[in-house]
Amino acid sequence: MSRRILCIEDDGAIAELVEEVLVEAGFHVVRADSGPSGLTRLGEAYDAILCDIDLPGQSGLDLLRTLRARGSQTPFVLVTAHSGRENQIEARRLGCDDFIVKPIDFELLLAVLNNVLQKNAPAAGTPAPPVLTEREREVLAWVSRGKSSADIAKILGISERTVNFHVDRVMRKLDVATRMQAAIACLRLGLIPG
Structure with a gap:
């Protein structure tokens, strides 16, 4: 089964080229052309997300912030014409996995994408992180x-x-003995904001 990639890009020509390259490499691509349309797609399951920083309605950084606030660790690669230090620092703080600078080098895009997918693939026998309610x-x-x-x-x-009921449930899900161990585990797994 091919891996699902969400491509959020407002430039139709770039999005079409990205999709063509990724499909040829064996990926299934879902496209969104704005911040709000990308936001509606974030609830679906993807193996990775490619996202422009400058989008109409909502920036790529806003989408990354929303994704991480929901507890998702889906690999997130920003595609941007702005390789400025401030954007990169903010993106890294939010949990961005990598960057691609426009104009896009498609060979580099595939290498970056394969790298983040490999790094984020669970090791054999590694349990998936637990799912927490809001x-x-x-x-x-x-x-x-x-x-x-x-x-x-x-x-x-x-x-x-x-409150105690919810804390106890999380402690059981994480197989820890104390509430502070549960909080630390949640922080490490990215299940709650730091």
């Missing part, structure tokens, strides 16, 4: 900031018992 991520984010269950309950407007 509420579990929210609670663990507060745990990682040192908040007590009572504090978290007040902040989120839920009962302390509900």
Whole structure:
């Protein structure tokens, strides 16, 4: 089965060339032509995402920020005419896997894409990271900031018992003994923002 790549690019000619090269290399390509259309596609499963930084409606950095906030570790490669240091630093902080600078060198694009896919492929026998609900991520984010269950309950407007229920579920999913171990594991796995 071919790997699915989401290509978010507003320049139709570039998107068409990227798709042609990737399909020829054996990938299945799904295209989006703006930030908002890319955002609607982020909920689907992809093996990697290629995304322009400058997009109408929402930038590639915004899309990367949204993807990582959802806990997704899908490889993300920015395709950009702006190789500026500030963009690269911000993108790396957000969890970008690599960059391709326009005009696109398609041989380099395939090498980068294959590299990020190989690096992000789970090793044989390595379990996939657990899936957390939105509420579990929210609670663990507060745990990682040192908040007590009572504090978290007040902040989120839920009962302390509900907070403890979510913490216990995450501890079981991660097979850890303490709430702080769960928070640290979630941070390391990118399941909650740092």
